[in-house]
Amino acid sequence: MENIVEWDDRYSVGISLIDKQHQGLVSMANDLYSACLDGEEAAKDYFRKTLRKVLDYVKNHFSTEEAIMQEIKYPGLEVHTKEHEDFIKTVITEVVNFEEGWKFVPETFAKFLRDWTLTHIAVSDKKYAEHIVLMKSRGIPLDTLLPKE
Numbered sequence: 001m002e003n004i005v006e007w008d009d010r011y012s013v014g015i016s017l018i019d020k021q022h023q024g025l026v027s028m029a030n031d032l033y034s035a036c037l038d039g040e041e042a043a044k045d046y047f048r049k050t051l052r053k054v055l056d057y058v059k060n061h062f063s064t065e066e067a068i069m070q071e072i073k074y075p076g077l078e079v080h081t082k083e084h085e086d087f088i089k090t091v092i093t094e095v096v097n098f099e100e101g102w103k104f105v106p107e108t109f110a111k112f113l114r115d116w117t118l119t120h121i122a123v124s125d126k127k128y129a130e131h132i133v134l135m136k137s138r139g140i141p142l143d144t145l146l147p148k149e
């Protein structure tokens with residue numbers, strides 16, 4: 001199976017639960033891309049079957065991240081939440097377009113999912129991870145604030 005992206009530890013934010021969720025998102029992008037290699041019908045079928053699961057997974061992941069940021073009083077929470085909302089709106093728009101019979105290119109969607117996920121992790125998620133490191137360096141106890149696996 002050919003992957004569109006490989007997980008790398010440089011994407012780690014240092015919170016095991018979040019890292020595992022991010023790996024799940026990468027896996028979903030790879031699964032969709034793999035289905036694309038089997039042809040357009042296979043990709044559309046995969047997209048149709050897994051779409052609800054992907055949306056539920058993403059919403060759960062986003063709410064987990066946002067709860068963490070709220071707990072640690074992360075100053076960028078509002079901007080970060082807006083990025084999550086915009087992503088969900090884009091996905092929902094693609095779903096509606098797909099269901100209404102608009103031209104849908106699964107490979108393009110898989111690349112969008114990959115690019116958005118990796119950029120979001122590398123830029124936005126790293127910012128709240130840096131905030132956590134800063135809080136720890138100042139001796140602020142976070143054990144009760146951060147989720148356990």
